[in-house]
Amino acid sequence: MPELPEVEVCRRGLLPEVEGAVLLGATVRTPRLRLPVPPDLDRRLAGTRVAAVNRRGKYLLFECRGGAGDGTLIIHLGMSGNLRFVPSGTPAQRHDHVDLSFARQVLRFSDPRRFGVVLWQAAGAPEHPLLAVLGIEPLSDAFTGDWLYAATRGRAAPVKPLLMDSHLVVGIGNIYASESLFRAGISPLRAAGRIGRARCEALVPAIRQTLSDAIAAGGSSIRDYVHSDGGAGCFQVDCAVYDRAGLPCVRCAGTVRQVRQGGRSTYWCPACQH
DNA sequence: CCGACAACCTGTGAGC
DNA sequence: TGCTCACAGGTTGTCG
Numbered sequence: 001m002p003e004l005p006e007v008e009v010c011r012r013g014l015l016p017e018v019e020g021a022v023l024l025g026a027t028v029r030t031p032r033l034r035l036p037v038p039p040d041l042d043r044r045l046a047g048t049r050v051a052a053v054n055r056r057g058k059y060l061l062f063e064c065r066g067g068a069g070d071g072t073l074i075i076h077l078g079m080s081g082n083l084r085f086v087p088s089g090t091p092a093q094r095h096d097h098v099d100l101s102f103a104r105q106v107l108r109f110s111d112p113r114r115f116g117v118v119l120w121q122a123a124g125a126p127e128h129p130l131l132a133v134l135g136i137e138p139l140s141d142a143f144t145g146d147w148l149y150a151a152t153r154g155r156a157a158p159v160k161p162l163l164m165d166s167h168l169v170v171g172i173g174n175i176y177a178s179e180s181l182f183r184a185g186i187s188p189l190r191a192a193g194r195i196g197r198a199r200c201e202a203l204v205p206a207i208r209q210t211l212s213d214a215i216a217a218g219g220s221s222i223r224d225y226v227h228s229d230g231g232a233g234c235f236q237v238d239c240a241v242y243d244r245a246g247l248p249c250v251r252c253a254g255t256v257r258q259v260r261q262g263g264r265s266t267y268w269c270p271a272c273q274h
Numbered sequence: 275c276c277g278a279c280a281a282c283c284t285g286t287g288a289g290c
Numbered sequence: 291t292g293c294t295c296a297c298a299g300g301t302t303g304t305c306g
Contacts, residue, residue, distance in 0.1 A: 003299060034282070034301075058300075079300055080284075095284085113283045115300060130301090157277060166301075173299055263279070265297085281303080290293085 002077045004138070004171025005214035007058045010083060014060075014107070017085060018050045021102050023064065028118075030097035033111065034078060037098060038120045044068055045100070045120075057134050057170030059117075070123035073100075074130070078115030084108055135168040138207050143169065145201030152192040152200070159195060160188030161262040163207070172207065175242045176214065178267045180207040182241045187273045188266045189259070213238075241267040 002010065025046040031037045038044065047067035054061040060083075062073035075083070085105045092099070098109040098118050109118060121128045136143050136151075151168060152159070162168060163177045172180065181188050184206035186199060195203070217238065240250050244267060245258035254271030 006299080076300085078283095079298070111283095112285065113298090113300095115283070117301095155276080161277090164300085175299065262277090264300095277306095279303105279305085282301095284298100286296105286298085288294105288296085290295105 002058065002081070003173030003176050003211075003214075004058060005176070005211050005217075007055055007060060007077065007171075008215050009218055010077070011053055011055050011060055014053050014083065017105070018053055018062070018102070018107065020049065020051075022047065022049050023067070024101040024103065027099040027101065028097070029092060029099075030114070033097065033114050034076075034117050035119065037118045041098075041118070041120055044071060044122075045073065056131055057137070057166055058173075059131060059134075072121040072123070072128075074117065074119040074121055074128060075109065076117040076130075078111055078113060078117070080113040081109065081111035081116035084110070133167055134170050135166060136170070138169050138171055138211060143204060143208070145197065145204045148204055149195075149197050149200040152195060155192040157192055158189050158261055159186060159192040160266050161264070162192045164262075164264075171211065174264050175239065176207075176210050178242045179240060180210045182268060182273060183210055185273055187270070188261065188268050190274075241269060243267065 023045045025042045028037050028041055031039065045064060045067065048064035049066050050062050051065045052063040054063065058076055060075040062075070064071055064073055077083070084107070086108050088101065088106050090106065093110070095112045096108050096110045097114070100107040100109070109116070117130070119128065136147065152162065155162060160177050160181060163172045163180065164174065178188065180203065184199065184203040186195060186203060241256050244256040247256050248254070249256055249269040249272060252269065252271045254269050256267055256269055259266050
């Protein structure tokens with residue numbers, strides 16, 4: 001899936017088409033995603049106007065006003081999800097699970113692995129449990145070296161899987177965790193609690209820069225990711241270590257290595273990262 | 275509380 | 291060609 005940059009690129013692509021537009025309704029073909037799609041989604045959305053499209057971590061939040069009542073349409077793309085516009089009446093393919101119908105076009109949610117999520121949150125209700133547990137936004141001003149230093153004290157877990165823990169900090173997925181640590185010169189195997197203050201001060205901008213660069217590049221596109229307008233991203237070619245096991249390090253004469261952490265592949269250069 | 279792991283799904287590529 | 295296996299961008303729940 002989309003990590004934070006891809007979701008942000010998607011959001012920005014959506015914005016000009018969707019903001020201020022009125023939703024005619026929703027067609028749910030597959031109610032069984034990671035969580036059940038609300039059976040009354042069509043009734044909730046019909047007649048609402050999309051006042052804004054926001055992002056929290058990897059969740060897209062469509063702020064809907066009017067209709068049967070204000071609320072937020074929550075969409076997560078999971079591992080393999082995408083959103084794109086198709087002309088009204090376009091036949092649905094195998095993994096096209098939900099259509100959001102506008103007057104001039106349809107925004108179609110497609111997700112082969114069905115790890116994604118489409119939910120409705122009525123205005124005034126307590127924050128959705130999925131959102132309530134989310135950690136800090138890595139592109140916010142609150143994400144500082146001081147914060148990271150304090151947040152990692154006493155943590156024995158390796159820093160790489162910890163960076164991917166959305167309860168701590170949101171949006172950093174498997175690709176950008178490896179890339180950020182390479183940029184900061186920190187070994188993914190190092191216990192998070194044993195990273196000193198100065199290196200935390202270095203890691204924060206490394207993460208921020210990695211994510212910002214990816215957003216600027218238009219997001220990555222490995223396999224499933226598609227821009228909201230159907231175009232493919234292009235950050236993938238710029239990966240320094242991710243998916244480069246056995247290849248030469250871009251910075252030194254060393255060789256990129258691969259290891260498994262928490263069931264996920266990690267890539268790093270043992271010569272550059274300690 | 276913390277950390278490791280299985281589970282949820284389908285598609286793809288490698289190897290036999 | 292066709293089978294099996296490992297693995298893929300995420301997150302939750304469970305267990306020790």
